[in-house]
Amino acid sequence: MKLLIKQSDLTKEFKRLIKQYSNFHWATAWASAGNEVFGELIENRYKIHNITVGIHFYQTHPDFIKEFIDDENVRFIEQPKGTFHPKVYLFTNDENYWELIIGSANFTASAFTKNTEVCILMNAKDINSKEVYESTLEIIRSSFELGKTFTESDWENYRKIWDIQQPKIQSLSGQYGSTKGMSIPSHKIELQIKSWDEFMDDVFGEGKSIIERRIRVIEIAKELFQKVRHFKELDKSERKFIAGLPTDLERTIPGAKDWAFFGSMRGAGKFSKLINDNNELISFALDEIPLDGPVTKTNYDCFLDHFKMVLPGNYLATSTRLLAMKRPDVFICYDNKNKDALCRDFGIIRNDMDHERYWNEIILRIMDSEWYQKPDPKDEMERKISMARSAFLDSLCYNA
Incomplete structure (x- = not known):
């Protein structure tokens, strides 16, 4: 078991796991594109078994969704009761050979570059690993069943509203457009x-x-x-x-x-x-x-x-x-x-x-x-x- 608290460590481990394992089972609240970890995922997309991503608050970037239009292995949660908020990334070869990242990090560029995140990396050799493995798979499977594969039309409609919502999202986080501000709350x-x-x-x-x-x-x-x-x-x-x-x-x-x-x-x-x-x-x-x-x-x-x-x-x-x-x-x-x-x-x-x-x-x-x-x-x-x-x-x- 390992604690990941640096963006560089989180990035390093994600890239290693994407290359090393043959099946990805993920559930994450938000995701974005345009970063090196996303690039690794696209290169290894044939390994995706099931990925579920939330779009609540329009935090998931349209560029991520566009990459997976009509991909039956990637689904999106549209209208959850409450907020779809997991950050669970399971990498497997079989039930005896797997690793899991779980914690605060969404699959976003900010998580890998500037956010303060805390995650745990564990594997099949850790205590209670069998129980953790089975529970994690069940959570990811049930999330996937709630999701929807996006079509081109779904993506276009989402992108339009995403564009409209961005200024609101930025202002709520104290950011207004560009990076020209003085970072004063x-x-x-x-x-x-x-x-x-x-x-x-x-x-x-x-x-x-x-x-x-x-x-x-x-x-x-x-x-x-x-x-x-x-x-x-x-x-x-x-x-x-x-x-x-x-x-x-x-x-x-x-x-x-x-x-x-x-x-x-x-x-x-x-x-x-x-x-x-x-x-x-x-x-x-x-x-x-x-x-x-x-x-x-x-x-x-x-x-x-x-x-x-x-x-x-x-x-x-x-x-x-x-x-x-x-x-x-x-x-x-x-x-x-x-x-x-x-x-x-x-x-x-x-x-x-x-x-x-x-x-x-x-x-x-x-x-x-x-x-x-x-x-x-x-x-x-x-x-x-x-x-x-x-x-x-x-x-x-x-x-x-």
């Missing part, structure tokens, strides 16, 4: 754990008169979007107000002189020309973001598909200004005046920020924040701020 990031009242105290640090002017900008933007079906139907002054460009709209709408709040795009020449020319793709992009209801990653990606057709590259400030004006409850304009403080306060490395990171590392963090999840407005002004609370992060992070 979410419960230690002050900006995420602020209460609504604490958030309001910080917002009003700008002064009540400034906040009133900010609210007016949000109100004007909402009125403009609501009066037309498409952005392109606004006149030039109105489009420039939404886009954060100098405009004479104040001649007709009180408060429009503050168009630069929530991100001035005064120096964005290419963007300014697109707005002046009423480029249709900018309007198509904004059509992808609903005025009410949830905004999904799909909505955001569709917005970017249109936007990047006319401004390919990393035009974060201009794109997020438009987004923040249409849905200030979801988006914040990410620009030169707030990005340093915003990234610092969320524990994000600012370098190489792009549209994907903006969604995963900023917007998802905002959505997971206490003040965002539990707004508790005490009066009409706070209620208006609550309806634009993502955009109002600018009040906390703006650096003149």
Whole structure:
């Protein structure tokens, strides 16, 4: 019997056992592909007698499932009662010649590279080996009977939902998209754990008169979007107000002189020309973001598909200004005046920020924040701020 506590030892033993034994009987909660142990398994897949893998919480990677589509020796647990959670790996030649790894490790890349795992390696010569062997086989057999062989259609459907669920899974583990974060647990990031009242105290640090002017900008933007079906139907002054460009709209709408709040795009020449020319793709992009209801990653990606057709590259400030004006409850304009403080306060490395990171590392963090999840407005002004609370992060992070 041997205790395995190092990833290197776990990897070494799995590779040895896969090569040494002729039959694999496994049951594991989750599995992934793309690591060296998985590579060994594929090279020796003819030795698989039965493998059962859980897919609960969408933790099993689609790439693993794809490798075993229509393989009758590999099954997946779809809807267990409770959570299918074993990690049992039996390697056999016969009942007198076998080894077993059992413990905390799933068959995942993380288990073999970075997780803290504890497993026991035992064999046919250990105490109570016959009882252990028979009990292990029974557990694996009964699990296999509950599983299902995946078809191409099953895999495609699973992959679609897996893609949708990944940001949720990552945020629950304190990870938001890429590895650019500073590895600070979410419960230690002050900006995420602020209460609504604490958030309001910080917002009003700008002064009540400034906040009133900010609210007016949000109100004007909402009125403009609501009066037309498409952005392109606004006149030039109105489009420039939404886009954060100098405009004479104040001649007709009180408060429009503050168009630069929530991100001035005064120096964005290419963007300014697109707005002046009423480029249709900018309007198509904004059509992808609903005025009410949830905004999904799909909505955001569709917005970017249109936007990047006319401004390919990393035009974060201009794109997020438009987004923040249409849905200030979801988006914040990410620009030169707030990005340093915003990234610092969320524990994000600012370098190489792009549209994907903006969604995963900023917007998802905002959505997971206490003040965002539990707004508790005490009066009409706070209620208006609550309806634009993502955009109002600018009040906390703006650096003149």
